[in-house]
Amino acid sequence: MTVTDSSLAVSTRDLTKRYSGLFGKRSVLALDNLSLDVHRGEIFGLLGPNGAGKTTLLKILLAVVKLTSGSATLLGKPVQDWNSRRNIGFLPENHRFPPFLTAMGALETYGQLSCLQTAYVQSRANLLLERVGLAQWKNDRIKEFSKGMMQRLGIAQALINDPEVLFLDEPTDGVDPIGRREIRDLLTTLQKEGKTIFLNSHLLSEVEMICDRVAILHQGKIVRIGKVSELTRRGTGFRIELEKAFDSNVESLAHTLKQILISHPESDLFSSVTVDSSRPESPTVELATDSVQDLNQLLDCLRSAGLLIRSVQPKYTSLEARFIQTISDLDEDAGKIIGRAEAETRSSANDEAEKPT
Amino acid sequence: MKITLGLFVVTTIAWLMLSFALSLDVVEGSIAAVRIFGLVDEPTQFVRDPETGEVIRDVETGNLQRQALSLDSFVIGINRFVFSLAYIFGILIGLFATMPLVTGFLEQGRIDLLLSKPISRTKLLAGHIAGVLLVVFLLTVYLIGGVWFVIAFKTGIWQFEFLLAIPTITIMFAVIFSVVLTTSVASRSTGLALVLAYGTIFVSAILAIRDQIVPQLSEFWGSLFVGMYHVLPNYFEVMQIMTQLASKETVTSFYPFVSSVLFGITLYVFGFIIFSRRDF
Numbered sequence A: 001m002t003v004t005d006s007s008l009a010v011s012t013r014d015l016t017k018r019y020s021g022l023f024g025k026r027s028v029l030a031l032d033n034l035s036l037d038v039h040r041g042e043i044f045g046l047l048g049p050n051g052a053g054k055t056t057l058l059k060i061l062l063a064v065v066k067l068t069s070g071s072a073t074l075l076g077k078p079v080q081d082w083n084s085r086r087n088i089g090f091l092p093e094n095h096r097f098p099p100f101l102t103a104m105g106a107l108e109t110y111g112q113l114s115c116l117q118t119a120y121v122q123s124r125a126n127l128l129l130e131r132v133g134l135a136q137w138k139n140d141r142i143k144e145f146s147k148g149m150m151q152r153l154g155i156a157q158a159l160i161n162d163p164e165v166l167f168l169d170e171p172t173d174g175v176d177p178i179g180r181r182e183i184r185d186l187l188t189t190l191q192k193e194g195k196t197i198f199l200n201s202h203l204l205s206e207v208e209m210i211c212d213r214v215a216i217l218h219q220g221k222i223v224r225i226g227k228v229s230e231l232t233r234r235g236t237g238f239r240i241e242l243e244k245a246f247d248s249n250v251e252s253l254a255h256t257l258k259q260i261l262i263s264h265p266e267s268d269l270f271s272s273v274t275v276d277s278s279r280p281e282s283p284t285v286e287l288a289t290d291s292v293q294d295l296n297q298l299l300d301c302l303r304s305a306g307l308l309i310r311s312v313q314p315k316y317t318s319l320e321a322r323f324i325q326t327i328s329d330l331d332e333d334a335g336k337i338i339g340r341a342e343a344e345t346r347s348s349a350n351d352e353a354e355k356p357t
Numbered sequence B: 001m002k003i004t005l006g007l008f009v010v011t012t013i014a015w016l017m018l019s020f021a022l023s024l025d026v027v028e029g030s031i032a033a034v035r036i037f038g039l040v041d042e043p044t045q046f047v048r049d050p051e052t053g054e055v056i057r058d059v060e061t062g063n064l065q066r067q068a069l070s071l072d073s074f075v076i077g078i079n080r081f082v083f084s085l086a087y088i089f090g091i092l093i094g095l096f097a098t099m100p101l102v103t104g105f106l107e108q109g110r111i112d113l114l115l116s117k118p119i120s121r122t123k124l125l126a127g128h129i130a131g132v133l134l135v136v137f138l139l140t141v142y143l144i145g146g147v148w149f150v151i152a153f154k155t156g157i158w159q160f161e162f163l164l165a166i167p168t169i170t171i172m173f174a175v176i177f178s179v180v181l182t183t184s185v186a187s188r189s190t191g192l193a194l195v196l197a198y199g200t201i202f203v204s205a206i207l208a209i210r211d212q213i214v215p216q217l218s219e220f221w222g223s224l225f226v227g228m229y230h231v232l233p234n235y236f237e238v239m240q241i242m243t244q245l246a247s248k249e250t251v252t253s254f255y256p257f258v259s260s261v262l263f264g265i266t267l268y269v270f271g272f273i274i275f276s277r278r279d280f
Helices: A054-061 A103-113 A118-131 A147-158 A177-192 A204-210 A250-262 A292-304 A319-354 B002-023 B025-036 B071-106 B111-115 B121-155 B160-187 B190-207 B210-216 B219-231 B235-246 B255-277
Strands: A008-019 A028-039 A043-047 A069-074 A088-091 A165-169 A196-200 A213-218 A221-227 A234-243 A273-276 A284-287 A308-316
Touching (some): A008 A196, A028 A054, A028 A196, A028 A213, A043 A204, A054 A165, A054 A196, A088 A147, A103 A118, A118 A147, A147 A165, A147 A177, A204 A319, A221 A319, A234 A292, A250 A292, A284 A292, B002 B121, B071 B111, B071 B121, B071 B190, B071 B235, B121 B160, B121 B255, B160 B190, B160 B235, B160 B255, B190 B219, B190 B235, B219 B255, B235 B255
Parallel strands (some): A043 A196, A165 A196
Antiparallel strands (some): A008 A069, A213 A221, A234 A284, A234 A308, A273 A284
16 A cells, blocks of 8 residues: 555554754654554544644644654645645644634634635535534624533634545544534535545544544554554453342352352353442343353342342443553553663663672 | 734724815815915024025014915825824734734644645745735725825825835835744744844934934944944834835935845845755
8 A cells, every 4th residue: 555545544554753852851752653544534633632633643644743854644635735735634633713703703703714615615614503503603702611612613714625634633532511512413414425534532422422443542653543443342250240139148148159050060151250349229140242142041049049130231341441541551661661771771770889899 | 814814904994084084174175275375384484584594584573474375285294194104003003914814824733734735845935925915915005005096086285205105114014024934934933923023113213313222332342243244134214214205305325224124124034045945
């Protein structure tokens, strides 16, 4: 696959950005040989802890920040070429419009900056204000807008040129739950219209709901990338929630269950079942295999012992859990490496000290 | 925006007051008196013998015979006064008034949105500068043009040279604004930019009296002082040139104006280079 593949909306190859340190400031490697492809028509989510390089990547793609080395293209054109930005829309985080403008005025201004005809901008602005629910405030000054209204206006602004690729940095920031739902629906509709959406958000539950693929960025590198369904795929096994019997406590429940499982020596159930009694009001039994036969056998056992089953769910890892786990693992590894390096340094220092003079 | 509107209101008040003042009976009377008799109140102009060039003295008192002030001189005097005020305070206040435009332009959340549009950085910055200068130009036209029209309409003397103040103020504002813009783009500190701009005007005032200062300095410091004079804008000398033009006097040298414009152009070039290369 080449960098200028026409099926790609965004492509980077060995993209590196180093912020040089002036006046004694430490230089920072924000992006480290990052290669990434975003296909046309997909909703792509970029995740990462603070300082991972998400905003830098977004800004390089939009030519707000200059790349140090490597290459980046938008719809097949190098990002350094301002023509590459003709078919893109952008909603920056904490965007600011001139406060003296009205909502309509702001859309007209930014539409004209996108090299569009005035008549087209006006009709499109009316349509978009209707679409984001700001039609009745179109002649109100922006300075009177709430955070949520600003965000809606920002999205309308990003769509003013009917872009092929939409870059959204925290699009639901400050928006109420109903508004968030509306924005999610809007993004899904836009995807159906064939638009590519590049989403940068801290709300992982939202990313999980609407993104096709996500990448997790850590210290300027992509540490995990894939379809949301792959990253959040079921864990191995099932989780069975029991109704606590009125005349039994959790310990006796666990004991009963143990006895039942031991009484079935023909199956491997005993070794793959654990009882979680951390929530006494709803004890759970976890089965560590994906075997449906094992599941049904276990359910039969539980029922035969007179236990009531409240729910059965396949084990599942949310995107948030996957994200936290990935970052924690990396930080732990980094901690170990640093610890090892420090130990080696101490050891060599001791060796130096013990050398006979 | 508010400050610009404020300036617009102040300008309106200024020339409305002038209009009312010129309508007062006492002023009407004074103008009529000047028109008929002339005013013997101009200390710098004395009546000289056309043949010998010597100043003529009053036969009875022995005092120097002063030139009667013509209505032309009266109008020139008012215009010079208005121009000097507009030049010094207009540019100083104009810099302060346009500061929010620069701050807003470079603000995070706005500059990145602007840069993401399909426009080259050069065009974007040029458009911004053009916008600021247009605001200043319109305010200057409103103030100077208004004052000129009121005085000319009242006195019947249409002194068009005074209108040269409009481009002069706008160009010199652009020169000083180059300091603000380039510093802001480089440092993103509008406070520092304003300090440097006002500092440039202050230094320019000192450089304007170089003839008195340079002889007091050593050769090295003297050369440095003269060098600074040639490099930095000559803010106050340009004002003198303009008042000479308005007074229909001969201007001996336009060098201060040319060197100031060159300073502005150089700084804008630096500003554009920094703006096109830096990260936001």
